[in-house]
Structure formats: structure tokens, C-alpha cells
Amino acid sequence: MKSPEASLADVAEALLPSGLDTVELFLKEGRSRKASLGSEGQLVSLHHERGWAVRASGDHASLFCCGSGRLAPRGRWPAPDGFPIKLPSPRPVSAWREPAGLGAPLSVEHEALEILQACARELDRELPASRLLRAALEDGESSSSIVSTRGVEASLRQRTATLHLEAALGSDAVTELVGARDVKAFDPRALARRLADRLLIRRDGSTGERDRGVFLLAPPVATRILASLLPLFLDHGSERGRTRSRALVGSSGRLGSSLLTIVDDGRLPDGLFSAPVDGEGMPTGRTVLVERGELRSPLGWVPADRRGGDRGFGCVRRPSYRDVPGIAPSHLFIEPDRRSPAGALLAGMSRGHYLLEAQGPGHFDLEGDYFQLTVGGFAVRAGRPTSAVAGARLAGKVSRLLMGVQAVARDLAFVPIAGLLGSPSLLVEGLEINGV
Amino acid sequence: MFFSESDAGALGRCLAQIADSRSDAIDLFLEQKEELELRSEEPGPGVVERLDEGLAVRLVRDGHTYLAARDDFEKGTLESALREVARVSPATPYRVPEWADSPMSEAAEARFEPELQELAEFPPLVRRLVRERLSAFEFRLRVGRFRRSIQVVGRRLVPGEESETFFSLGASTPWGRLGALTHNLGEATAVRLVDRLVGRFHARASEHLPTCAGPLVLGAAATAVLLHEAVAHALEADTLILSGRPEAAIGVPVGSPLLDVVDSPGDLPRGLARETDDEGLPVLRRWLLQRGRVSQPLADRFYAGLSSHLLPGAARRSSRHLPPVPRSTHLEMVVGSSGRQDLLAGAGVYLPEISRGRLDPLSGELVVEFPYGRRFRSGELLDWVGASALRGKASDILSAVEAVGSQAEFEGAGWCAKAGQLLPVWATCPGIRLGGLEVGR
Numbered sequence: 034m035k036s037p038e039a040s041l042a043d044v045a046e047a048l049l050p051s052g053l054d055t056v057e058l059f060l061k062e063g064r065s066r067k068a069s070l071g072s073e074g075q076l077v078s079l080h081h082e083r084g085w086a087v088r089a090s091g092d093h094a095s096l097f098c099c100g101s102g103r104l105a106p107r108g109r110w111p112a113p114d115g116f117p118i119k120l121p122s123p124r125p126v127s128a129w130r131e132p133a134g135l136g137a138p139l140s141v142e143h144e145a146l147e148i149l150q151a152c153a154r155e156l157d158r159e160l161p162a163s164r165l166l167r168a169a170l171e172d173g174e175s176s177s178s179i180v181s182t183r184g185v186e187a188s189l190r191q192r193t194a195t196l197h198l199e200a201a202l203g204s205d206a207v208t209e210l211v212g213a214r215d216v217k218a219f220d221p222r223a224l225a226r227r228l229a230d231r232l233l234i235r236r237d238g239s240t241g242e243r244d245r246g247v248f249l250l251a252p253p254v255a256t257r258i259l260a261s262l263l264p265l266f267l268d269h270g271s272e273r274g275r276t277r278s279r280a281l282v283g284s285s286g287r288l289g290s291s292l293l294t295i296v297d298d299g300r301l302p303d304g305l306f307s308a309p310v311d312g313e314g315m316p317t318g319r320t321v322l323v324e325r326g327e328l329r330s331p332l333g334w335v336p337a338d339r340r341g342g343d344r345g346f347g348c349v350r351r352p353s354y355r356d357v358p359g360i361a362p363s364h365l366f367i368e369p370d371r372r373s374p375a376g377a378l379l380a381g382m383s384r385g386h387y388l389l390e391a392q393g394p395g396h397f398d399l400e401g402d403y404f405q406l407t408v409g410g411f412a413v414r415a416g417r418p419t420s421a422v423a424g425a426r427l428a429g430k431v432s433r434l435l436m437g438v439q440a441v442a443r444d445l446a447f448v449p450i451a452g453l454l455g456s457p458s459l460l461v462e463g464l465e466i467n468g469v
Numbered sequence: 470m471f472f473s474e475s476d477a478g479a480l481g482r483c484l485a486q487i488a489d490s491r492s493d494a495i496d497l498f499l500e501q502k503e504e505l506e507l508r509s510e511e512p513g514p515g516v517v518e519r520l521d522e523g524l525a526v527r528l529v530r531d532g533h534t535y536l537a538a539r540d541d542f543e544k545g546t547l548e549s550a551l552r553e554v555a556r557v558s559p560a561t562p563y564r565v566p567e568w569a570d571s572p573m574s575e576a577a578e579a580r581f582e583p584e585l586q587e588l589a590e591f592p593p594l595v596r597r598l599v600r601e602r603l604s605a606f607e608f609r610l611r612v613g614r615f616r617r618s619i620q621v622v623g624r625r626l627v628p629g630e631e632s633e634t635f636f637s638l639g640a641s642t643p644w645g646r647l648g649a650l651t652h653n654l655g656e657a658t659a660v661r662l663v664d665r666l667v668g669r670f671h672a673r674a675s676e677h678l679p680t681c682a683g684p685l686v687l688g689a690a691a692t693a694v695l696l697h698e699a700v701a702h703a704l705e706a707d708t709l710i711l712s713g714r715p716e717a718a719i720g721v722p723v724g725s726p727l728l729d730v731v732d733s734p735g736d737l738p739r740g741l742a743r744e745t746d747d748e749g750l751p752v753l754r755r756w757l758l759q760r761g762r763v764s765q766p767l768a769d770r771f772y773a774g775l776s777s778h779l780l781p782g783a784a785r786r787s788s789r790h791l792p793p794v795p796r797s798t799h800l801e802m803v804v805g806s807s808g809r810q811d812l813l814a815g816a817g818v819y820l821p822e823i824s825r826g827r828l829d830p831l832s833g834e835l836v837v838e839f840p841y842g843r844r845f846r847s848g849e850l851l852d853w854v855g856a857s858a859l860r861g862k863a864s865d866i867l868s869a870v871e872a873v874g875s876q877a878e879f880e881g882a883g884w885c886a887k888a889g890q891l892l893p894v895w896a897t898c899p900g901i902r903l904g905g906l907e908v909g910r
Contacts, residue, residue: 072710073771073792078536079553080790088514097514101521102541112585115508115515166711201711204832273643355519 037180040104044087045182047106051113052091055120056182057313059086060104061354063175063191068145070153071167077142082175084354090118097357123184126316129300129309132214135192140172140216148219152198155225163232166206167199172216177351179314187314193305195449198224202232207390212305212449231390234409238423241412243467247385247439247460248427249378252446254388254408255456258434259295259367261397261404263451266295266322266331267360277399278328281432287326289435294368295323297332299346301364305453312358315347322365326436333360350452366445366455375442375458380416386466387411387418388427402430408466422466429464437463476566477627483547483565485624487528487555494529494770495554496749497547497622500789506613507588511641516585517613525789526550529771538790588612591638591654598656598663606670611639612654615893621749628745635741635881635893638662644673645840647824650881650893652738661690665822668853672841675855680909683817684871685859686845686902689878691837692802693896694823697882699835699863700730701797701894704757706772706779708830715766716778724761724867727805731756732767732783734798737895738879747786747793755783757800761867767795787890794888800896805873810848812874812902819843819850820857820908828863835863839908857908869906874899 035043041058048056062083069076086099094113140148149168156165171194178188194216198209209224250258265277265288282288299317300307311317321329332348350361379387388410395406405428411418440460447455480497488495501522509515524547525538537553539546547565592610599605618632638649640662647665651658687695702708703723709715734743734752743752748770756764769784772795784793813819819842826837838858844851859866882896 072707073794074532074534076534076536076792078534078538078790078792080538081540081549082790083540090514094516095514096516096518098518099520101523102543111505111516111518113516114585114589115510116512118512118514201831204829206829206831355521357513357517359513 034103037178038186040085041180041182043106044089044104048087048089048110051110052094053089053096053113054091054182056087056089057120057179057185058104058181059088059177059179059312059351059354061085061175061177063173064139065171065173066139066142066145067169067171068142068149069167069169070146070149070165071169075146077146086351086354088118088120088358089113090120092117099354120181120183121185121313121315123186123314124316126187126309131190132303132307134214135174135190137192137215139174140170140194145170145172145216148196148216148221151221152196152224155221156200156228159225159229160202160232163200163202163229165198165200167197169197170216170219171195179310179312181314185314187310189308189310191306191308194219196224198228200228200232202236205232205235207231207235210449212447212453214305231409234389234411234421235392235423238409238421240425240467241386241420241422243465244386245465247382247462248464248466249375249382249385249387249413250459250461251375251387251389251410252444252456252458253390253448254406255367255459256446256448256454257391257395257406258404259365259456260450260454261395262399262431263362263365264399265328266297266362266365267333273400280400280402281435282328283432285436287436288323288328288432289326290438291325292370292438292441293323293326293435294321295365296321296368297348297362297365299348299363304364305447305449306363308363311347311363312349312351313347315349317348317363318346320346320348332362362452362454364447364453364455366447366453367441367457367459369443369445369457370441371443373440373442375444378440378442378458378460379413382413382416382460385413386422386425387413388422392424397431399431402432404428404431404434425466427464427466433463434461437461477622479564479566480622481624481627483551484526484622487551488530488624490530492530495624496527498525498527498747498786498789499542499620499622500524500617502615502617504613504615505585505588506611507585507592508611509589510592510609511611523789524550526554527792528554534792536792587654588614591659594656594659595662595666598659599666602663602667604667604670606642608640608642608666613637613639619747621745621747623749626749628749631743631745633741633743640666642666642669644669647840648883650883650895652741652879652881668821668841672853672855675841675853677855677857677910680907681818681857682905682907684815684902684904685817685906685908686812686819686900688819688821688900689874689876689898690822690880691820691839692898692901693800693880693882694826695837695866696730696800696802696896696898697797697885697894698826698828698837699867700724700728700757701732701767701800702828702830702887703833703863704763704766705797706766706768706795707888709766710772711830714776715768715772716776718763718766719778720762722762723864724758725870726760727870727873728758728761728867729756729803730758731801731803732797732799733801736801737799741799741895743798746782746784748781748784750782750784752798753780753782755780757797767797769793769795785890785892787892791890794890796885796887796890796892797894800882800894800898802873802877802896802898804875804877804899807872807874807902809874812872812900813845813848813850816844816846818854818857818908819845833862833864834860835866836860857910859906859908861906866903866906869903870901871904872902874901876900
């Protein structure tokens with residue numbers, strides 16, 4: 034089998050007649066075990082994945098090609114088109130220690146099924162009237178290498194497991210999606226309790242009354258809001274991006290409260306996607322996107338002194354070898370306040386709402402500075418939950434939400450969407466629930 | 470063929486070694502596909518080509534499914550997949566024939582020449598048609614071609630190879646993105662795309678449609694998506710089983726008596742039509758609704774095994790890495806007697822397309838979103854209106870159909886995403902008129 038460098042040389046030679054003089058080769062190999070329980074019975078599967086991807090550019094055009102299996106000499110490549118793309122030059126990668134457990138074997142079949150069956154048992158124990166509609170576990174490992182004619186040579190390994198649960202009570206259904214490096218980290222009892230709590234809130238909750246009090250947004254709700262702000266951190270440059278920033282930053286020059294710091298960290302300790310390099314082989318690191326409420330550089334921003342050169346920290350992701358690499362977060366999160374337990378924030382609320390989940394996709398108009406999100410949780414009086422709230426409409430100005438952050442808790446939790454997005458609980462003022 | 474005919478028997482014998490009980494079901498799924506996209510109007514690589522091939526072995530035993538998937542056809546690949554599915558080391562090695570076609574490097578290259586010409590001719594055609602409408606606005610086009618060949622091998626049955634070729638269109642405008650599927654890149658396809666682009670352009674500054682209770686007239690493209698969500702998804706056996714026995718739905722009225730809907734993968738245009746499904750079983754002309762009553766839900770072999778009232782033949786699989794699931798392929802709605810003037814009688818709102826739809830499988834609640842529309846009065850289309858949505862029980866919406874158009878159009882109903890499987894779906898539908906419903910923000 035050829036080395037990545039030898040394969041790169043073959044590809045570069047084949048593409049040169051098309052005017053493509055810079056070439057990058059990405060090779061990936063992996064295995065994953067999947068297990069699921071659902072209406073279709075029990076499924077277990079083992080997948081061996083292997084693939085390659087080539088990006089190449091000349092002065093006037095470019096292409097991206099990928100394929101499954103081994104990269105073999107090809108008789109014909111598609112003609113390049115469009116615009117040239119800039120492939121990065123190599124940059125020094127600082128010291129990196131691989132996280133523990135990266136080389137651990139995949140879970141075996143009965144281990145994976147036992148976790149799913151434990152989730153079903155625990156849910157039945159917590160809430161006998163409920164049903165586990167579907168439970169799916171995926172445990173995978175992969176190794177990749179990146180080489181380019183510009184001199185990049187990098188490799189990385191990944192190990193992730195995800196657990197997806199869907200449960201119903203009557204006609205209400207809720208889902209939980211969690212990720213970890215090792216399937217042993219999944220706690221069926223805790224997950225079942227969360228599902229049961231959410232189902233009960235949906236069954237017993239009412240929309241409640243109109244209120245403008247204080248809101249404690251639990252991590253799932255705060256993370257959903259953070260996800261809606263992603264365009265703000267990925268695109269400052271376009272006209273639409275500038276319009277968004279103008280709409281939200283306003284005359285104060287601030288995006289949010291001074292308690293709000295948002296970062297993306299490709300090397301987050303114990304982070305599921307932590308790696309020394311990104312999908313282009315560039316060194317990863319910590320990028321501050323919002324610092325104490327002030328908007329800083331977006332992901333992939335090119336410093337003025339390096340125009341035409343390389344970005345700050347690497348932040349290009351390749352979810353699979355089939356995907357065209359693109360700027361995306363790895364672990365993007367609101368920084369927690371280590372001294373502030375969420376329970377203390379709840380206890381300090383005289384009147385308000387503790388919102389535990391988003392109950393729909395919501396509507397976020399960043400240009401129009403408006404959002405609305407269907408939520409569920411509890412009404413709070415004197416620091417104690419008093420009644421369940423479900424299907425309530427939380428709405429207001431996005432800018433007011435961000436400026437209204439009064440406290441940040443320490444219970445940072447991540448959700449595997451668009452990389453990993455995370456937030457601790459946030460205490461917020463200036464919003465309205467069930468407004469007209 | 471992925472292998473020579475003389476090897477078909479040998480492959481069948483290989484599978485029979487593992488499926489040693491009469492109740493076991495086993496199949497080998499072979500797949501080659503190519504996606505070629507021209508993205509020359511946007512930043513990033515101007516051309517994207519994805520080549521993909523591999524195989525999967527699936528064993529269904531006592532309600533449990535075991536699947537092993539691989540990303541190549543190299544020597545030893547099938548043996549290792551068979552061993553994983555069998556979950557025992559055989560006393561003697563599985564005797565697997567050599568592939569007639571060797572790996573992707575040769576087989577797929579011969580099958581899929583990366584010819585860009587037909588894709589490159591489409592954007593200039595669209596731009597010319599936009600100019601002819603005396604419109605000028607900023608948009609970027611992306612044109613893609615998808616080609617896929619599959620073959621299923623069973624213990625005793627080796628149906629022929631199935632192939633499909635179709636195109637995807639994507640346009641980004643300052644007012645959002647739109648996507649479409651089509652089976653050709655002719656002028657008629659370009660005209661339909663330009664209609665949608667120009668519609669969005671005209672409606673760009675229009676207010677969201679306030680709540681409106683007048684009759685709603687859905688164009689053929691909107692009807693296609695509505696039927697896909699409210700009829701096809703609702704009648705998939707894996708949706709029905711969430712609420713009880715799938716066969717219990719048979720005979721239940723779920724819509725207006727004007728609704729006759731059939732799923733007919735065999736009646737698709739050349740290049741898309743199927744003879745067998747993704748489990749290798751013959752496809753049916755399956756009546757989903759007859760006079761508004763459920764006739765035959767969509768089922769694959771697994772669900773058909775649960776009830777003698779369910780018929781298999783509707784299994785689809787977006788990739789070898791995923792198991793088959795019951796899905797529709799091509800919905801056809803029987804045309805009615807209403808001409809354009811009849812549909813647009815009185816005063817109401819005409820909604821030519823749906824940008825997004827979602828059915829809650831447990832509650833039956835349906836939400837469809839319209840990117841724009843036009844008011845009408847006495848057969849005449851008037852001012853443009855902005856985005857709106859229709860919400861309600863799927864059966865209530867289907868019961869509100871009060872007229873069905875007399876002209877059916879073939880449309881790509883879009884990419885269907887359910888349970889992690891992304892599948893192209895098609896429809897041949899007329900426009901419909903809905904009464905007594907409210908559409909609003």
C-alpha cells in the first residue's frame with residue numbers, strides 16, 4: 034500500500050495537466066459499531082469505512098473529489114471550474130497529548146445492547162406509562178492523515194460515541210442526544226430520569242400566564258439559543274453578516290452582558306472533538322468570539338497582518354471524507370462561572386421561570402433582532418418550582434436577551450449539534466413569556 | 470451487473486451457508502454511486518465529485534437484524550462481512566466468487582464519466598430565462614447529477630441491477646435558498662425553476678401573510694410535498710406502528726373522497742423507474758388512498774412479516790450503511806375535473822410551492838411552510854404575499870380538499886429526510902383547492 038506522500042505525488046502529477054498546481058490529499062479509515070432498539074426490532078451492525086478526498090486548485094479554478102475505498106490511480110478527473118481556492122501552508126503544531134481512551138477497543142455487541150436495554154428498563158421504572166420509541170448507540174473510531182503539495186503533513190485520531198433516545202407519553206415525544214468518548218460514560222438512569230421529567234412536564238404543564246419576570250435558562254435552552262447565533266460567529270464579512278452584527282450590537286458597541294464570554298476551543302481538555310490539528314492540518318486552539326459582551330474575531334478570521342495568508346487557529350471541520358471542508362465550530366460554548374451553582378441561582382429567584390427544554394425549532398431573526406422559542410419548565414416562586422409550564426412561547430429581542438444575562442452558572446453541558454455546542458445555565462431578564 | 474451471471478448462484482450459496490433456518494432472511498446489497506456537482510458560481514471548489522461504492526450483508530433472524538457494511542469491493546471484503554454477520558467462524562471458509570468488476574478505480578470510472586457539459590449548460594439557460602422575464606436579481610446556482618446503481622442478492626432470488634440518474638438544483642438568493650430535484654435539465658425544468666426564483670423575487674418585500682381563511686389553492690409542486698408529508702409519511706408502516714398495528718389503518722377515512730393516491734415506482738420516467746425495491750422485491754402500484762380511505766400502507770419485508778394484510782415492495786435504503794425502511798418513491802394523484810378557472814374561483818390565496826413540511830408521527834400534526842403566494846380573485850392572480858404556514862391535523866387538512874385539478878405535473882417532491890435516511894422522492898400531481906382552513910404566520 035502506498036504512503037500518503039506517494040499517493041499525493043501521483044494525484045498531483047495527474048492533475049497538473051488541468052492547471053491544478055496545489056493539491057491536498059485527505060485519507061480516512063474508521064470502524065463503528067451501531068446498535069438500536071425500535072419498532073423494527075433490534076439491530077446491530079459493524080461498519081468499516083475507508084475513503085479519500087482531494088482538493089486541488091490552480092490560478093483560475095478548483096475541484097474537490099472524494100471516493101470510498103483505497104485511492105487508486107484514476108484515468109480521468111473532472112475538469113476544474115469556478116474559482117481558485119487557497120490551501121494553507123504548514124504551521125507549527127504545539128505539543129499535544131492524546132486524550133486517554135482514544136485507543137480503547139469498540140464496545141462489543143452485548144455491551145452496546147445492554148446500555149440500550151438498561152435505558153428502556155430505567156425509563157419503565159421512572160415512568161411506567163411511557164414508551165421508549167427508539168434507542169440508538171453508535172461507537173466509532175477513526176484515523177486520518179492530511180498531506181499537501183504546500184508541505185502540510187498531519188494526522189489525527191478520533192473516538193466518539195453517541196446515544197440517541199426517543200421516548201413518548203401519549204402523543205408527546207421527547208429526544209435526548211448525548212455524546213462521550215466511551216460508551217461507559219452513558220448513565221441510563223440519569224438519561225431515563227431526564228426523559229421522564231420532560232415527558233411529565235409536557236403532560237402536566239400548561240402554557241401559563243404572560244410574564245416578564247426573570248428566567249433561568251437550563252443548558253439545553255441556552256444551547257439552543259447559542260446555536261441560533263452561529264451565523265454571527267461564522268460570517269462577519271458579507272453584507273448580510275454586517276447587517277446582523279449591526280442589528281445586534283447597536284449603539285452600545287456591545288453584543289451582550291459583561292458576563293457573556295463565548296469561545297471555540299479545538300483543544301478543549303476532555304473535549305470530544307479535541308485534536309491537535311483541524312481538517313486542513315492547521316493547529317487548533319482557543320478562539321475568543323465574544324469577550325465580556327464584546328464581539329471579537331469570528332471563526333476563520335484572517336488577521337490584517339496576514340491577509341492572503343493563513344487564519345488564526347485552525348477551525349476547518351470535515352465530518353466525513355465526503356464533506357467539503359468548511360469553517361465550523363469544534364467546541365463552541367458560553368464560558369461558565371465556576372463559583373456559581375445553578376441551584377443557587379434558582380434559589381435566589383423570587384419570581385420567574387426555570388426553563389428546562391426547547392420544545393420546537395423556534396424562530397430566530399438575527400437581522401430583525403427578534404426571536405421566539407417554544408419552551409417547557411417550571412414557574413418559580415420564592416426559589417421553588419410551583420407549576421409545570423409546557424408549550425409556552427418565550428419571545429423578545431435577541432439583543433435584549435444577550436444584554437439581559439444577569440448570571441452564568443457552572444453547569445456547562447454540551448450537545449452534539451454542528452460540532453459540540455455548550456452552555457451553562459443562564460439567568461436572564463428582559464424577555465417575555467406568552468406575550469401577544 | 471456487479472458480477473458475472475455464473476457467479477449469482479455462488480453468491481446465493483454463500484448467503485445460504487449463513488441463513489441456515491427457513492425463517493432467516495439474508496441479503497447482499499451492492500452499491501455504486503456518483504454525485505457530480507457544479508458549484509462554479511460560489512466560493513469554494515468549483516466542481517465536487519463524490520464516488521462511492523461498497524457492499525453490505527444483512528441477516529434478519531428472530532426479529533433481530535445483523536448488518537455488516539464495507540466501503541470497497543476488494544478481495545476478502547465479502548468474506549469478512551459474512552463472518553461478522555454470521556457471528557461465528559465457519560468450519561470451512563466461505564467460497565466467494567471473484568467480482569467481474571474490479572474496484573471503483575476501473576468499474577465506477579467506466580460507469581460514471583465525470584462529464585460536466587450538461588451541467589454547465591444549465592445556469593446560462595436559467596439566466597437567459599430570468600432576463601426574458603425582465604427581472605434582474607442576484608442569485609447563485611448549483612447543479613448536481615446523481616447516479617446510482619444497486620443490486621440485491623438473496624438466497625434464492627437475484628433480481629437485476631437497478632439504476633437511477635437525476636439532477637438536483639440549488640439556488641441561493643438574498644431572500645433564502647431553494648432546492649429542487651428533476652429528472653432532466655431541459656428548458657421546461659429551467660422554466661419551473663425561474664418561476665420559483667421570480668416568485669421569491671416579487672414577494673421579497675411582501676409582509677408575512679396575515680391569517681387568511683379564504684380558499685387555498687395549492688399548485689402541483691405544493692400538492693406533491695403536502696401528499697408526501699400527509700399521505701406517504703403517515704402511511705409508512707414504521708410510522709403507523711407507533712400508534713398501534715399498521716394494518717388497522719386499512720379502510721380508515723383520512724381525507725376527502727376526492728383523494729385517490731397511489732405509490733408507483735414503476736411508472737417513473739426512464740432513468741428513475743424501478744422494477745424492484747431496495748430489498749430486491751418487486752415494486753407494486755400501491756393504492757395508498759382510494760376515495761380518501763386508506764387502502765394499502767407502505768411496507769417492507771419486515772413489516773409485511775408482521776401482518777398478512779401488508780404487502781412488501783416499498784423498501785428504500787439511502788446507503789448500504791443503513792437498513793431498509795418503508796418509504797414512498799413516486800406518488801401519483803388521480804386528476805379531478807377542475808380546470809384552472811374552477812380552482813381559482815372566488816377570492817383566496819394561491820400557494821405554488823412548499824419550502825418545508827413536517828409531520829409529527831405521534832400526534833398527526835402537520836406543518837407546511839410556504840415561501841410566498843399570490844392572492845386571486847375570479848380566476849385571476851393578483852398581488853404577491855410573503856411567507857406563511859399551514860398547521861393542523863393531517864387528516865383535517867386532507868379532508869379540506871374540495872376540488873382537484875385536471876392537469877397533473879411530474880415534479881421532484883424533494884429530498885425526504887427521516888430516521889437519518891435522505892432519499893429523493895417524486896410525484897405526479899395536479900393542483901388542489903382547500904376550503905375552510907386558515908393559513909398564517
